[in-house]
Amino acid sequence: MATTHEIKVQRRDDEGKGASRRLRRTGNVPAIVYGGDLDPVNIQLVHEDVLLASKNEWFYSSILDLSLDGDVQKVLLRDMQRHPYKQQIMHLDFQRVSADQALRTSVPLHFLNEDKSPAGKASDVVITHEMNEVAISCLPGNLPEYVEVDLGELKLGDAVHLSDLKLPEGVEIPELKLGKEHDVAVVIARHGRIEAEAESEDEEDVAGAVPAAKVDEEGKGE
Structure with missing residues (x-):
């Protein structure tokens, strides 16, 4: 309630x-x-x-x-x-808001038992929260202050998607009605090395793009 x-x-x-x-x-x-x-x-x-x-x-x-x-x-x-x-x-x-009219809003996600999970106990696993709130639809009387996400069983390679969230009665996620491609990940447990490599590649892409931008600007000025 x-x-x-x-x-x-x-x-x-x-x-x-x-x-x-x-x-x-x-x-x-x-x-x-x-x-x-x-x-x-x-x-x-x-x-x-x-x-x-x-x-x-x-x-x-x-x-x-x-x-x-x-x-x-x-x-x-x-x-x-x-x-x-x-x-x-x-x-x-x-x-x-009207008691008999559904509303759309975003509520926070509360992540539980992350430290107790197999992924949380492993030193070489990085758990990333891909989102910290979720957009929901419900009647005002069913609006939760937050949605709990129990990560107690999370293991390396696991991902929690929108469709995995346990919602209170009368609450739904409109995004899921748009197709499977909208069932995005909420939490992902990756190997620490893979996460570090991905961040390194992102930094290299950004660093590589800067000189090119400068060349373009200089070329325009000539």
């Missing part, structure tokens, strides 16, 4: 960059709520509260209860804009 988290918000009437700058100076974050059968609404949140919530994984993948003076709307975070170098959140986008 999905876990919900309440976030208190206030409505804001002022719009524009100037209004947003003034809002941030007072320790708040401008945001917008859209979607469903209702019009978009401009809101504001206390920056300290948002910053604290943003340190949690659930803030990005769970149903959130936006509470406006007791009026609660269920939403998903769809976009977050951060300051390029300050620890400041600049703007948030929330999308309303």
